[in-house]
Amino acid sequence: MSAVLFHALFGFAAGVALILGGRFLAHILGRGEAIDAE
Amino acid sequence: MPSEIPPSLVLIFGAVLVPITRGWLRAVVILLLPIAAGAAFWDLPASSSSEMLMQGRRLVPIRLDLLAALFAGTFILASFVNGLYGLYERRALEHWAALSYAGAAVGAVLAGDLVTLLVFWELTTVFSVFLIWARGSRRAYAAGIRYLTLQVLSGLLLLVGVVAHIRATGSIAFTQLDPDEPGTWAILAGFGIKAGFPVVHAWLPDSYPEASPFGTIVLSVFTTKMAIYALARAFPGMQELVPIGAVMAVFASFYAFVAPDLRRALCYALIGQLGFMVAGIGIGTPLALNGVVAHAIASVFYQGLLFMGLGAVLYRTGTAQAAHLGGLFRSMPWTTVCTLIGAASIAALPPFSGFTTKTMILEAAHGYALFPWLALIFGAAAAVLHSGLRVPHAAFFGASKRPADAKPTQEAPWAMRAGMAVAALLCLAFGLFPEALQSNLPFRVPWHPYEPEHVAAELALIAGAAFAYLCAARLGLLFAASRTRLWDADRVYRSVAPAARALARPVQVADKWFRSFFLRRLERFIAVLYRHHGPRGVLARTWPTGSTVLWAVVILGLSLLLYAS
Numbered sequence: 001m002s003a004v005l006f007h008a009l010f011g012f013a014a015g016v017a018l019i020l021g022g023r024f025l026a027h028i029l030g031r032g033e034a035i036d037a038e
Numbered sequence: 039m040p041s042e043i044p045p046s047l048v049l050i051f052g053a054v055l056v057p058i059t060r061g062w063l064r065a066v067v068i069l070l071l072p073i074a075a076g077a078a079f080w081d082l083p084a085s086s087s088s089e090m091l092m093q094g095r096r097l098v099p100i101r102l103d104l105l106a107a108l109f110a111g112t113f114i115l116a117s118f119v120n121g122l123y124g125l126y127e128r129r130a131l132e133h134w135a136a137l138s139y140a141g142a143a144v145g146a147v148l149a150g151d152l153v154t155l156l157v158f159w160e161l162t163t164v165f166s167v168f169l170i171w172a173r174g175s176r177r178a179y180a181a182g183i184r185y186l187t188l189q190v191l192s193g194l195l196l197l198v199g200v201v202a203h204i205r206a207t208g209s210i211a212f213t214q215l216d217p218d219e220p221g222t223w224a225i226l227a228g229f230g231i232k233a234g235f236p237v238v239h240a241w242l243p244d245s246y247p248e249a250s251p252f253g254t255i256v257l258s259v260f261t262t263k264m265a266i267y268a269l270a271r272a273f274p275g276m277q278e279l280v281p282i283g284a285v286m287a288v289f290a291s292f293y294a295f296v297a298p299d300l301r302r303a304l305c306y307a308l309i310g311q312l313g314f315m316v317a318g319i320g321i322g323t324p325l326a327l328n329g330v331v332a333h334a335i336a337s338v339f340y341q342g343l344l345f346m347g348l349g350a351v352l353y354r355t356g357t358a359q360a361a362h363l364g365g366l367f368r369s370m371p372w373t374t375v376c377t378l379i380g381a382a383s384i385a386a387l388p389p390f391s392g393f394t395t396k397t398m399i400l401e402a403a404h405g406y407a408l409f410p411w412l413a414l415i416f417g418a419a420a421a422v423l424h425s426g427l428r429v430p431h432a433a434f435f436g437a438s439k440r441p442a443d444a445k446p447t448q449e450a451p452w453a454m455r456a457g458m459a460v461a462a463l464l465c466l467a468f469g470l471f472p473e474a475l476q477s478n479l480p481f482r483v484p485w486h487p488y489e490p491e492h493v494a495a496e497l498a499l500i501a502g503a504a505f506a507y508l509c510a511a512r513l514g515l516l517f518a519a520s521r522t523r524l525w526d527a528d529r530v531y532r533s534v535a536p537a538a539r540a541l542a543r544p545v546q547v548a549d550k551w552f553r554s555f556f557l558r559r560l561e562r563f564i565a566v567l568y569r570h571h572g573p574r575g576v577l578a579r580t581w582p583t584g585s586t587v588l589w590a591v592v593i594l595g596l597s598l599l600l601y602a603s
Binding site for chain 1: 291292293295296412415416419420422423424491494495496498499500501502503504505506507510515516524525526
C-alpha cells in the first residue's frame with residue numbers, strides 16, 4: 001500500500017516539476033529560430 | 039567464406055531494384071525485400087558464427103547469438119512495417135535509402151568483429167542522411183549536413199578506438215571491452231554520439247524532424263537502437279553509464295514537454311527512452327539487460343507508431359506544430375486511435391508494450407541505487423505527460439487551432455493506416471503476451487509484470503502524473519506553445535560555423551591576394567615561353583640547313599674551348 005501511495009505522490013510531484021520546470025525552460029531557452037520559418 | 043546469405047546484403051543490394059521499378063512493382067519490391075531478408079535471417083544456423091580470413095585477421099561478418107538475433111530480427115520486421123507505411127511515398131530515393139539503411143543496421147548488429155562493425159556503422163551514416171536530404175528543403179539540407187558531421191565524428195572516434203584496441207590487444211573480436219585497454223573510451227564516445235548521450239544528443243532532435251514523415255520513422259528505428267545494441271554488447275555493467283542514462287531520462291523529458299514541434303517533442307521522448315536503456319546497460323544485472331533488450335524492441339514499434347501518427351498529421355495538415363493543430367480526432371479517427379495506442383505504450387500503461395518492458399528496468403534500478411531509480415521513475419512519470427497526454431491532446435483533441443481558411447483534413451492514406459495498424463498490433467501483442475518475448479531474452483530471469491503490486495504501482499504513478507496534467511490544464515498552467523524553437527546543445531556548433539567563417543575571412547583574402555600575385559607572374563612567364571616556343575615563336579621556326587650547321591659548329595667550338603681549358 002505504501003509503495004502504491006509513494007508512486008502516486010511521486011507521479012504527481014514529477015508532473016508538477018515537469019510542468020513548472022518546462023515553463024521555466026521555455027522561458028529561458030525559447031529564443032531560438034522562429035518555427036514559422038519552416 | 040560464409041555459405042549463408044547475409045540478410046544485410048539482401049536489403050542493401052536488393053534496394054537497387056527500387057529506383058529501376060515503377061508503380062505496383064516497386065511496392066512489391068519494397069515489401070518483398072524485408073521478407074527475403076527475413077527468410078535469409080531465418081536460414082542462418084542457430085548460434086552461427088561465419089568467419090573469413092583477411093590479412094591474417096579473423097573477420098566474423100555474421101555472429102548469431104540471442105542478443106544479435108533479437109536486434110536483427112526486430113530491424114527486419116521494422117523495415118517491413120516502415121515499408122508498408124511508406125507506400126504512399128512515391129520518391130524512389132527515400133525507399134532506396136530506407137532499405138539500404140536497414141540492411142546496414144542489420145549488418146552492424148550481426149557483426150562479430152570490430153572491423154565489420156565499423157564498415158556497417160559508417161554505411162548507416164551514408165544511407166541515412168539521404169532520408170533527411172530527400173525532403174528537398176534548404177532546412178533539410180542544412181540539418182543533413184549537421185547530422186552527417188556528428189555521425190562522421192562518431193565513426194571517426196570508433197575508428198580511432200578500434201585501431202588503438204587492435205594495436206594493444208591484437209584482437210578484432212567485438213566482445214565486452216575492458217575500460218583500462220587503450221581505445222575503449224574512444225569506442226564508447228563513438229557509440230555515445232549515436233545513442234544520444236547528453237550534450238552530443240542534439241543531432242537527433244535537430245535532424246529527424248526535418249525529414250519527411252516516412253523518413254523520420256525510418257530514422258527513429260535504426261541508428262539509436264544499433265548504438266544501444268553496441269553498448270549492451272561492449273559495456274554491460276559499466277557503472278559510468280548509469281548516471282548518463284539517468285540524466286538522459288530526466289533532461290530530455292523537459293524538452294519533450296515544451297517543444298513546439300510535436301515531432302521534435304517525440305525526438306526528445308526518444309532520448310528519454312534511450313536513457314532507460316543506457317542506465318539498464320550500466321546496471322548490468324541479468325534482469326536489467328533483459329529489460330534493455332525488451333525495451334529497445336518494444337520502443338522500436340511504439341516510438342515508430344507515435345512518429346507514424348504525427349507523420350500522418352503532417353502529411354494531411356502540412357504541420358506538426360502544437361500551436362497549429364488540435365481537434366483532428368473527428369477527421370482522422372484511425373490515426374487518433376493508433377497514436378493513442380503508441381502513447382499508452384510509451385506511458386507504460388498496462389497492458390501495452392512499454393509496461394512489460396520498462397518496469398523490468400525500473401525493478402532492476404530499484405535494487406541498484408536510490409538516485410538512479412528516482413531519476414528513472416521521474417522519466418517514467420514524465421513520459422505519461424509529454425508523450426502519453428500532451429502529444430495526443432495537442433494534435434487530436436481540444437479546439438482546432440488550424441487557420442480558418444485551411445482545407446478540411448482527411449484520414450491518412452491506406453498505406454499509412456495499414457503500417458500504423460501493424461505497429462499498434464505489435465504494441466498490444468508485446469503487452470498482452472510478454473512471455474513470448476521474455477522466453478527469448480538473453481538471460482533466464484523470472485519476471486512477472488502482471489503481479490498485482492507491479493500493476494498497482496505503475497497505475498498509481500500514471501494516475502499521479504495524469505492528475506498533475508489535469509490540474510495544470512484546469513488552472514491554465516499548461517505550457518502555451520512557443521513560437522520559437524528551444525535552444526539546445528546544437529546551438530554551440532550551429533553558432534561555431536558562422537564564427538569559423540568570420541575567422542576564415544582574413545585567410546581567404548590573403549589567399550586570394552597571394553594566388554592572384556603568383557598567378558599573374560606565372561601567366562606572364564607562360565606568355566614569354568609561348569612567344570619563343572609557340573607555333574610562331576623564334577625557336578619554332580624552320581631554319582635553313584646552312585644556319586643549323588653554323589650553330590652546330592659554334593656549339594662544338596664552345597665545347598672544345600671548355601674542355602681544352
